[in-house]
Amino acid sequence: MPFRERAQMSDPKLAVTVSDLASATAAINGGAGLIYFSGQVYKRAPRDLFSELTKAWALGQERGVPVFAHVERITENHVLPEIKESLSKQQFDGLLVGNFGSWELLKDFERPIHTDLSFNVFNSWAADLLAQAGASVITPSLELQLSQVRELCQLSPVPTSIVVHGPLESMVTKHCMYRDQGCEYQCQSQGPLEICDKKGYCFPIYFDRWCHMHIFNSRELSLLGHLDQVKASGVRYLRIEGRTKEPTWIRRTLDLYRRGLAGEHIEIPGEFTKGHYFRGVL
Template sequence: MEKLITAIHYGADAVYLGGSNYSLRAGAGNFTHQGIEQAVTYAHERKVKLYITVNIFAHDRDLQQFTDHLQALRDTGADGLIIADPGIFLLCRETLPDMPIHLSTQANVTNSQSARFWGLQGAQRINLARELGLEEIRTIKQESTTELEVFVHGALCISYSGRCMLSNYLTGRNANQGSCAHPCRYSYALVEEKRPGVYFPVQEDVRGTYIFNSKDLCLLGRLPELVAVGVDAIKIEGRMKSMGYVGAVVRVYRAALDFIQQQIKQGTALEKIILPDPFRHEIDKIGTRGQTENFFNDSPSSDAMLYDTIRTNQQYSPVGIVRKHTPLLIEVRNVLQQGDLIEYLGRDLAPSICTAVAMTTENGIPKERANPGDRIILTTSPALENPEINAVLRKKFDQKTT
């Protein structure tokens, strides 16, 4: 719920979430039925739409009480379902004929005829496969009357739009039913069967190599082109990410779309719109594995992989969430010390930079160090102007920070 609140705070027009069943992120902090109802109410009060993922690839054993589940989802008031499996799609159309359906990227729509097929089945929106380039997206948009959605940011699987069996074979955990163990992020080395225990690096590296470890998708700089094509929605992957990641990424993409809209109103042709450097500088503070544009221009090369580590050093992390603005009360998420330089993530792209000059508990006891979970009254220099509830504060960490 906290991630949902943060995404909405920073400008998401819609959010998507998973329930306890039938979702491809079984390991995420998913919602109970009551939690979904609360989330729908929260989103709708703020004029934000909410979609529920029902995107596993089902076996018959998974469908025994499925229609009851669908009816319960309808009663939450959600705006639609995100589905990948044709059988689940059919059951949804029969059980909830008025419920909008969005086709998941796992359905692997890679051509205009496939898009036309799903449109004829009743899909309101299609989230295209991640293996498409700009010109392919353009062709599908020209040939299709169905809304199109494109993933623009987040983790990438070494698979066909997320349909991977590596986890199932190596760990017995089925990624297509929500239980991926993420073996693509493991470090691998080569073993010859007659030399057990003798490891031969796949590359010349004593630590082995992360041969399946893709950099994260980032199409921030290509947003003007996607707008020009006529894509109806862009999507950010973040259900297994932190609250700080979700808020920071949504904030940058919201600012980018608003910038593009402003340029259009001023008469700038879309093909001439280029996001200024501060957008790139801000997104660079967020990434966990580096960045790739994946198939957007051409098939990705070896440069799209991160071979020597599971992730890059994430220098910036959230230190607090604003819970009250007068006085400034924050809930601490990482160690915050008196004298730390911190950044307040407001609505503008540029964060407000200030110093934590004093901290006290809610009872007025002074503190020089606040730990995760503490609630503190924070004094900054300069003082923050009109800090908003649910806004994020962050700071730059180094590897030695404890």
């Protein structure tokens, strides 16, 4: 049974998902308290998936910022050996895992485990189960209302992290749209693309290094205008999704959240979604 660390009411830290060293550097310089390094998920050759992880980790060491490796939520059997091989050459502080399979395969690394959104934690029983299995931070389901997140934080034996800002993935397909034309990773030179519906909503599409197609929500998430309520919920980490973004966006977004958490009223132009945080699914 892990140490039962209750969520605290102190200001949450900012966590950022990043794809490369430049973005990790921007996040660390911007005051991030935790880095989830996803590696070159949306690119392929010539680099290893996690080729820049150790450099990001070393910078994190200097600044006292943990750098975790982020493993995708969908990891087919043929993908896992590549991930394990790539990680075996790197240094990192922990793992953000997206499913039980990668957790099982990567437990040999003996690093702290955080669980991702895809574990779809909806209640404290699920949080208990994951904590007993060794998770030290859980990311509750994106479909929880903020009031339910608050309830979960009070009952969870381990701290929680919620996604507060950035592009949200709606769907992943096993094959990219160029599959019938014999695509062998050429899709990545075509992307990112977007598909638009009749109402004019456009959905960004990214192709990953395994030829999967990731379709994102037409609007990005932002809880910038609700940080008092987010702070009151008791979450430990607020996560910014920067995997598809440039370092300048990451730095700017972190600045906005740091100012917002300090009490400044922040408004940003553009249309955003608040997800289900104020409009639940149950």
